[in-house]
Amino acid sequence: MDPIEVLSLDTEPRRPARTDYGIGIVGCGGIVNAAHLPAYRAAGLTIVGCFDVDPAAAEATAARFAIPRVYPSLDALLADEAVAIVDIAVPAWHQRAIAERALLAGKHLLCQKPLAETLDDALAIAHAGRRAGRHVAVNQQMRWSAGIAAARGLLRDGLIGTPTDVQLRVSVATPWHLWPWLRDAPRLDLMYHSIHYFDSIRAWLGDPQWVTSHHARFPDQPERAETKTLTVLEYESGLHALVAVNHHDHSGASIAEFRILGTAGAIEGTIGLLAEYPRARPDTLRFTSQRFVPHMWHAPTLTGLWLPDAFVGPMYGLMQAIDGGSPPETDALDHCQTLRVVHAAYRSAAERRSVALTELP
Numbered sequence: 001m002d003p004i005e006v007l008s009l010d011t012e013p014r015r016p017a018r019t020d021y022g023i024g025i026v027g028c029g030g031i032v033n034a035a036h037l038p039a040y041r042a043a044g045l046t047i048v049g050c051f052d053v054d055p056a057a058a059e060a061t062a063a064r065f066a067i068p069r070v071y072p073s074l075d076a077l078l079a080d081e082a083v084a085i086v087d088i089a090v091p092a093w094h095q096r097a098i099a100e101r102a103l104l105a106g107k108h109l110l111c112q113k114p115l116a117e118t119l120d121d122a123l124a125i126a127h128a129g130r131r132a133g134r135h136v137a138v139n140q141q142m143r144w145s146a147g148i149a150a151a152r153g154l155l156r157d158g159l160i161g162t163p164t165d166v167q168l169r170v171s172v173a174t175p176w177h178l179w180p181w182l183r184d185a186p187r188l189d190l191m192y193h194s195i196h197y198f199d200s201i202r203a204w205l206g207d208p209q210w211v212t213s214h215h216a217r218f219p220d221q222p223e224r225a226e227t228k229t230l231t232v233l234e235y236e237s238g239l240h241a242l243v244a245v246n247h248h249d250h251s252g253a254s255i256a257e258f259r260i261l262g263t264a265g266a267i268e269g270t271i272g273l274l275a276e277y278p279r280a281r282p283d284t285l286r287f288t289s290q291r292f293v294p295h296m297w298h299a300p301t302l303t304g305l306w307l308p309d310a311f312v313g314p315m316y317g318l319m320q321a322i323d324g325g326s327p328p329e330t331d332a333l334d335h336c337q338t339l340r341v342v343h344a345a346y347r348s349a350a351e352r353r354s355v356a357l358t359e360l361p
């Protein structure tokens with residue numbers, strides 16, 4: 001029996017019954033052009049219009065993706081009844097003010113990660129959504145990247161028994177110049193990059209109890225904040241998840257991989273996006289399970305890329321929530337748990353100790 005044929009390794013995001021909600025885009029920068037809009041176009045979603053504080057950015061994006069309206073102001077976008085969902089992709093410190101205005105205008109939101117740099121601001125957005133009776137989803141789309149999604153399915157099926165150890169290792173030369181506003185950010189890797197890994201590990205395994213983290217910089221790096229991090233998420237069961245990230249690997253041979261060991265098998269995968277960023281390859285995955293032939297490895301072929309394909313996942317999740325009434329998978333309050341891991345890691349590094357998630361507000 002071929003396990004790949006009997007297992008459900010369907011990693012495609014589930015398409016909601018209704019996908020014709022009008023979407024208004026706020027912020028027409030790099031990620032919207034490289035990922036949001038290509039993914040939405042492929043899925044046939046309805047983009048009503050866009051707005052950017054830089055009108056040239058909005059005009060260029062509208063021209064590139066044949067978006068019918070360019071709004072002269074945020075208020076004009078929010079006043080448009082055809083916009084049901086506001087999709088925000090601006091630097092995090094601008095997000096709360098935009099989100100609160102959009103909620104007051106009765107819109108549902110898809111916000112970029114991190115929802116905010118402080119937990120207070122992130123919780124304020126989440127609670128404003130609840131008060132307004134509107135859904136706020138966060139764009140934690142790595143969960144829908146094929147390798148992460150396939151591993152999640154295998155874990156859910158109990159294929160490797162009880163997980164005992166996770167190691168996620170990324171050693172790459174990150175082109176930080178693509179995000180000039182991040183160069184001087186006081187917090188870098190965990191807040192803007194490893195947040196994806198913490199969220200994916202939470203999607204696999206739930207919330208850790210303790211977080212321990214160590215941070216360093218590369219000699220003479222232009223970036224102000226941490227670019228090398230080692231973080232351990234510790235679970236009550238004794239399971240450890242190590243996230244080891246280095247953004248200054250100039251060896252010419254990047255590494256971006258994960259390994260999950262369990263009592264009855266193991267899963268290994270690569271993160272295709274980071275192999276030669278920003279040129280992406282598909283993720284890869286292989287697994288072994290005592291449920292089949294012990295020590296025999298199986299490697300299903302995965303399709304779709306983290307960037308842009310996975311970007312439809314959080315948007316579909318939001319549309320399902322609007323349809324069905326229950327919060328989206330990457331609901332703002334759920335995202336606050338991912339943010340607690342981030343903040344616990346910063347506190348751990350600063351105070352050189354393990355930090356319990358319950359220490360965070």
Ligand SMILES: NC(=O)c1ccc[n+]([C@@H]2O[C@H](COP(=O)([O-])OP(=O)(O)OC[C@H]3O[C@@H](n4cnc5c(N)ncnc54)[C@H](O)[C@@H]3O)[C@@H](O)[C@H]2O)c1
Nearest residue numbers: 027028029030031052053054057089090091092094112113
């Ligand atoms: N994988 C991912 O999920 C991923 C990847 C990259 C960036 N991001 C996130 O997406 C967001 C945007 O990143 P980017 O790389 O596109 O940045 P960018 O600098 O390329 O684009 C940001 C755009 O927002 C506009 N903007 C700034 N303030 C605004 C405001 N108040 N109202 C309207 N427009 C405003 C800017 O003019 C710019 O065009 C950030 O929060 C970042 O963390 C997520």
